[in-house]
Amino acid sequence: MARTGRVVVANGQNFDVREYPVADPGPGAILLRQELAGICGTDLHMWQKGIPDDMVLGHENVGIVEAIGKDVKSDFVGKPIQEGDRIIFAPGTPNGAYGFKHPEEEPHFHGGFADYISLALADTCFLKTSAPPEVAVLTEPFTVGVHAVMRGDVKIGDTVIVQGSGAIGLVTLICAKISGAANIIMVGGPADRLELAKRMGADVTIDIEKVPAVEERMELVLSHTPNKAGADVVFECAGFLPATPEGLRYVKRSGTFVEVGHFIDMGSIELNINQLLMRKNMRLEAIWGSGREHFVRGLPILEKNEFPFADMVSHVLPLERVKEGFDALNGTYRLGDETVIKIVMGSQA
Secondary structure, three states: OOOEEEEEEEEEOEEEEEEEEOOOOOOOOEEEEEEEEEOOHHHHHHHHHOEEEEEEOOOEEEEEEEEEOOOOOEOOOOOEOOOOOEEEEOOEEOOEEOOOEOOOOOOOOOOOOEOEEEEOOOOOOEEEOOOOHHHHOOHHHHHHHHHHHHHHOOOOOOEEEEEOOOHHHHHHHHHHHHOOOOEEEEEEOOHHHHHHHHHHOOOEEEEOOOOOOHHHHHHHHHOOOHHHOOEEEEEEOOOOOOHHHHHHHHEEEEEEEEEOOOOOOOOOOOOOHHHHHHOOOOEEEEOOOOOHHHHHHHHHHHHHOOOOHHHHEEEEEOHHHHHHHHHHHHOOOEEOOEEOOEEEEOOOO
C-alpha cells in the first residue's frame, strides 16, 4: 500500500489537515521525515493579512532523511549523507521556495507543517547536522541574525540596541554578541522573553509592557548608551511599524540602523528625513532573508551550542493545533499561562 502523509493547508486565516500520497524522491531529490518546523514571523504576517489561496507553510525546518534520490551523495559542503541523517536546508532556491507553495502541486510536501518534506527543487542547499532537533530547527532564523549583523558591521566594543525579543531579535542579539558588541540593549517583552535575552548575553533589557510610553522609553534606553548619545548599531527586529521611527532615534551620529523585521508588506510610515537620517549622518541598511553563505556560516555556531538555543523553543505543538500557535503569536504571546517564545510544529508531537 502506498504511503500517505498529512499536510497542513492554510487559506485565509483557516487551517485544514489533508492527506496526500508520499512519492519516492526523483533524481537529485531527498525525502525528509519532518521533525520540527518553526512558525516564522513571515508566516504570521501572511496569515494576519489573509492567505489568498491554499498554501503549505513552514520554512524553518529540520528532518531525518527517509529516502535519497539518484545521484545524491553529499550535502552542500561535501559531507556524505545517508538515510537516517538529520538535515536542515535553505528554504530559498533559484527554482522556487519551500513553505510557500500550493498543496496540489506535486510532490505536495513543500513545507514544514507536514509529516514529510520533499526536497525536490533543483539547487536546494541542504546541510547535514549534528545539532539536536530543537536547536537545528532554529537554523533559518539564526541565519537572518547572521545576515543582519554582517550587514550592520558590528565591531568589537560596539553598543548595540535590538528592538524585538522574539526569535529574530534573540538570534540577532547572539550574533552581535559573538561579533564583539560590548553593550547590548534589548527592547521588547514579555518579561520571560527578556529573561532569556539576559541569558543569551543582553546587558540591559527594557520591557515595553512596563514602559509603554515612547518618550519615557527613549530616555531610559539612551541612558544606557555612552554619553546618552545612542547606539553604534540598532537592529529593528520587531516587525511593528512604529518601531522603525523609534529605532532611528536610538542611533548615534554616524551610526547604523538595520531593518530586519519586515519581510511582508505591513504598510508605510512617516518620518522626518532631515532629523532622523540626514542630521545623524546615518548608514541605513535592510536585509532580505538569508542566503547559502549565512547557512554555511551559521550552522557550526548552532552546533557548538554555547548559548541556551533550545530554550528558545517554548512550545512544540502537533499539526492539528497549528491555529493555536498562530493565535498565541497574534495576541498575548501566551499559551495558557506560559509565555510563548518560539512555537514549533512537530508531526509526532
